[in-house]
Amino acid sequence: MMSASDLCATEDTVLLLLDYLVDPLLPARPSSRDIPSESLQQSVAKQVHAVVLLHNYYHIKQHRQLKFEGFESFSKLAVVLKPTLLAHMKLLQRSNDSELDDPDKQLSVTEKKIMDACDISNSLDASKDIPSTEGWPISKVAVLLIDSRKENCFLKHSSMTEGVFSLIEKDLDVSSCISEVMSEGKQKRKKIKVTRNFFEDAVDEDTLQQVAFSAVKEAADGKGINQNELIIIRSDVAYSLSKEKTMARFYIMQCKESKSDDVFEIPIRDAIDSSLQGPLVTKSSGKWTVTQVVDYFHLLPYAGIMSDWLSSPTTLPNCWNQSAVLQYMELFHLHNIYVQSGTPIEEKTFLACIILYFS
Known part of the structure; x- marks a missing residue:
């Protein structure tokens, strides 16, 4: 206690x-x-x-x-x-x-x-482990942009809070969204403005992806990243810290082409494993200080999704060749066959240990 x-x-x-x-x-x-x-x-x-x-x-x-x-x-x-x-x-x-x-x-x-x-x-509601978000509309998109080797990522700094890192984020723009509907009692089409609530409830996945690609283009302006170089490798939803009772559509995008180090400066594992765990404040030598979690807190809504992706077998570093993957799978199955006590570990946990060992 x-x-x-x-x-x-x-x-x-x-x-x-x-x-x-x-x-x-x-x-x-x-x-x-x-x-x-x-x-x-x-x-x-x-x-x-x-x-x-x-x-x-x-x-x-x-x-x-x-x-x-x-x-x-x-x-x-x-x-x-x-x-x-x-x-x-x-x-x-x-x-x-x-x-x-x-x-x-x-x-x-x-x-x-x-x-x-x-x-x-x-x-x-801080009393709950996971917020109750059923029925909450999507109000923005968020993107974790990673390099071709799945080792480093691009984060924005001081864009949302001075001194704090954040993902690439963009609010849904409803001002320019219009819909063609049949006006009641008339046999002709009429353009009307879509209300904010309607847009948030009914926006489709294609639109969200286009907003995400647009956000990356704006954030990486001048860094030589084109949309045809980007692929979406994971998508999910997370609660938003921008607006009450709304969600963010979250994408992990990979840049297929190699880029200079000034584009992808932050190791993914440093951002996720080291910076998103632990308390906000800690006591050292009898004095309370803030931790680096504060520097990355805008990533906290997506921490679970990113950790799950990072520990997935599909997230093996590209430097692993086919032989290394086969050896990994053999080691995993041998471990679970010959383990003498306790419950065999899950594959994603074992993979995380293997990646950490080889990194």
Whole structure:
């Protein structure tokens, strides 16, 4: 059982995350005279959004005895810990306690992001091992782009949260989507705009794949990657951290052609095995610090899918020749035949050990 000294308190965890993700954008001292620019407000809001998700979902999921901090309590806590954040809070600067009846006008962009992140965290429900996502529509696509040898991957940096890695992601664009339907009572076709809800519910796989290819093209602009060089080797769905009660269509795409190292810079195993496991904060020499999980937290919704793919027999490194594959299969079957005690291990577990041994 975990002792109290092994658990980082809510205030300490939030402060660590604010120091790491938000503090670099804030002035050294609070000032009522300085009004943050619109661009700074947007930047701070994105960082605070990440802090809320990290604490209210991922940290509490690992330590379920902790309390979920709602919009009001989290906003107040953040300002107590970082007084310079008050300049980014409209609601907390009001002198009266009137009800919140028009959030768009009464809340700052940072407060809206806090509210959104609280809603997302609440819907994911940290008390459950796996979120209940039945019926949630797809609102974006996400792509893990890997090299021809299935060894390295392309990740974006600071595109969603400053200082944090993420997959290639793109929201579904509904503004340009139109559908031809028969207008009621008339024998002619009429073009109408598709509503957001209709689009999210009815979007087809071909459209999703085209959005994914488009996202890769935009992200890898100037790096010499063409669509005809890409193949989809795995697809799935995962919960989204961008919008409450929505899903992301997830693709693993492989670039068939060899590219320079500046395109695929990050070893896949480092990104998945080393960076997506363990706590968000850890104590070292009596001091709490954030871990590298924070640097990769945007990949966490897809961690299980990527780990499963990575341990699949179809994910053997391309450098393995046919002889090596046959030797691997023979070793696996011999192990399960001659094992003397316990339960024979699963093939994907054995494969992971073999790959680790040869890597």
